[in-house]
Amino acid sequence: LTPERYPVQRLPFSTVSEEDLAAFERIVPGRVVTDPEQLEAYNVDWLRSVRGCSKVLLRPQTSEEVSQILRHCYKRNLAVNPQGGNTGLVGGSVPVFDEVILSTALMNQVISFHDVSGILVCQAGCVLEDLNAYVQERDFVMPLDLGAKGSCHIGGNVATNAGGLRFLRYGSLRGTVLGLEVVLADGTILNCLTSLRKDNTGYDLKQLFIGSEGTLGVITAVSILCPPRPKAVNVAFLGCPGFAEVLQTFSTCKGMLGEILSAFEFMDSECMQLVRQHLHLTNPVQESPFYVLVETSGSSAAHDAEKLTSVLEQMLNSGLVSDGTMATDQRKIQTLWALRERITEALSRDGCVFKYDISLPVERLYDLVIDVRARLGPRAKHVVGYGHLGDGNLHLNVTAEAFSQELLGALEPYVYSWTAEQRGSVSAEHGLGFKKKNVLGYSKPPEAMKLMQQLKVLLDPKGILNPYKTLPARA
Ligand code: FAD
Ligand code: MLT
Ligand code: ZN
Structure with missing residues (x-):
């Protein structure tokens, strides 16, 4: 997939030799994987959108082993791709070419x-x-x-x-x-x-x-x-008639729930459609253009539930919220959270996903979704908006039957310029990895980018650590 979609040239690193494999075997005996079938899962990202062709995976158990591996790779000029659970969403977790994969899977104590x-x-x-x-x-x-x-x-x-x-x-x-x-x-x-x-x-x-x-x-x-475990957790799942009401719901919750408000997430009706269609989850409230998940975490179950119920009643009476349900027991709480948490999974079952993870002033958060929906028209299967509204973080996702350069061209740089005009961030929480490294300049000035490049050279003079990621290629 990589070469056509993301043109990039392999840098002049060494390739892994029989001697290297023997050295690795001495450092992490029995934990050097070269079987192509076993390597497959480590070469492809969670979204199945980028693929490397590494021939070796190392599974150290201690920091000393990691140190010996890197000392060897540094001396031999071998590129290394550190990998955790391989759930990253920007193509940073898998090799681009034949980098040695260094997995932390056995460092689990x-x-x-x-x-x-x-x-x-x-x-x-x-x-x-x-x-x-x-x-x-x-x-x-x-x-x-x-x-x-x-x-x-x-x-x-x-x-x-x-x-x-x-x-x-x-x-x-x-x-x-x-x-x-x-x-x-x-x-x-x-x-x-x-x-x-x-x-x-x-x-x-x-x-x-x-x-x-x-x-x-x-x-x-x-x-x-780690913070103390809250003694009481309550969740409300609400339907809202419009985005203006979602914002007012947020203000109301902040004002009335104060210190017990612990999450404020939102999703639009297309997200709900996708989790129903692909994951067979049930909408617990009336069909609405928007849904909000409000969580409280506090120390007094009765007091917190009473507070949330009274906020909910007030919002229902004033029309901010068209319908709502509340959960205090763990099973129902999990069912409500699943509607929001599993959107990513539902999207990946819908087809090819174009993912954007944007920070914006909260008042403008959904305008981008509306604009992109209008811009793409029938070229997209779905254009959805969801995310951590309480943190000003929008997840704008577009799905299509298959990857299309034309659709990508309609989305980029449009989404990035739009975000930069609002002085937003083109990556709120997922990072830049391989797929977004060239858009750093939409959110950072040239002086900051230059300093980042200098820090990279200082810490990794040969550039062996996760090459082709995070920073744009230097001219
Ligand atoms: P990987 O995917 O293996 O690696 C991610 C990056 O970190 C790569 O660049 C890799 O080289 C580097 N890396 C990994 N381990 C190390 C290490 N030990 N030392 C140095 N570098 C290392 N992200 C959010 O921010 N918020 C969310 O709500 C969120 N939800 C998600 C939900 C789903 C269903 C999925 C699939 C992903 C979600 N993510 C979310 C993406 C998120 O970045 C990752 O899930 C997670 O933080 C990455 O951890 P990982 O161990 O899988 O790292
Ligand atoms: C989320 O909030 O669900 C995650 O960041 C994953 C995603 O953006 O799809
Ligand atoms: Zn997120």
């Missing part, structure tokens, strides 16, 4: 957890859902949650600076990650795995690696602050 502070230290390959179950047993939760939780790794989450469904409540990983251990391109182990809430000794180096998408170093361990 919890190192420590402190039940007073809630600070978890673990290896980078721990699966997010497993970590959440681990800390929940101890009355804490992970500060992030996303639809890919069953597969994505915490190292991948940090490397992409994933946002997700709890961002509104617990904020960015830039705040909750307290420390990192990272292996640099030349094999140096950078141990900044501190567990301190406050530490102003010099530059905060870990921030460089958060969101760097495997281009500056391989994250091998993470120290992260």
Whole structure:
């Protein structure tokens, strides 16, 4: 798929030789995969939109092994593609050509957890859902949650600076990650795995690696602050007659629910149509142009439910909301969340997906969807809008029966220019990876891009770490 869609030339890295394979076998005995059939899944991304042709996958278990692998690759000028759960949505997680795939799948040990502070230290390959179950047993939760939780790794989450469904409540990983251990391109182990809430000794180096998408170093361990598990969680799923009402619903919820509001997500009627058609989920409320999922997390079940019920009643009476349902038990809560969380899956079953992940002033969030729908007309199968409205983050997705250059041409650069005019971001939370690296300039000035290139050269002088990703190719 890659060459026609994304013209790019292989850089002059070495190719993996028999001697390299023997060296890898000495470093990670029995964990060097060269079987093409086994490699297939690691060469293709979750969306099945990009494909590499790596001939070798390495499965280290320790930071020391990662260090030895990188030391070897650096010396031999072999390119490396760090890979976690391979759920990334911008083509960053798979090789472009024959890069060595370095998987964190076997680096899945919890190192420590402190039940007073809630600070978890673990290896980078721990699966997010497993970590959440681990800390929940101890009355804490992970500060992030996303639809890919069953597969994505915490190292991948940090490397992409994933946002997700709890961002509104617990904020960015830039705040909750307290420390990192990272292996640099030349094999140096950078141990900044501190567990301190406050530490102003010099530059905060870990921030460089958060969101760097495997281009500056391989994250091998993470120290992260987990909030206490909320005692009471309630979810309301509402139908709204228009986007203006969605915005007013958000203002009302912020004003009336205050500190217990923990998520505010929205989806349009086309999203609902897709989750019904492809996943057979049931719409729990009356057919509406828009739907909103409101979650509260607090410490008093009765008090929170009462508060949410009274907000809901008020919004129904004033016509902001045309219909609504509420859940307090875990099963129904999960059913309601599934309607929103599984849109990505429904879209991927609908055909070829063109994905945009945009930050915009919240008042203008849906205007882009309306404009794109009008612009594409019948050329698109579906044009949908959903996302983390509470964070000003729109997911605009377009589906078609098959990939078409003409449709892509109608979407890009239109969507990016539109976003830049609003001073929005062309990647709110998914990163740039391989597919979006050339649109960085829509959201960052040339001086910032130049400094990013300089940092890349400083940390990875041979450019072996995740080449062709995140930064535009240098002229
Ligand atoms: P991968 O996909 O394996 O890798 C992603 C990038 O990180 C690649 O560039 C890779 O090279 C790099 N990387 C991975 N591990 C390391 C490491 N240890 N060190 C250095 N670099 C590394 N994202 C959101 O922000 N919010 C969402 O709500 C959200 N929902 C999603 C829902 C679904 C159904 C899916 C499929 C994806 C979703 N995503 C979401 C995308 C998101 O980026 C990823 O799911 C997740 O953060 C990536 O983790 P991963 O372990 O799968 O990383
Ligand atoms: C989401 O919020 O559902 C994710 O970011 C995935 C997507 O954008 O489809
Ligand atoms: Zn999202």
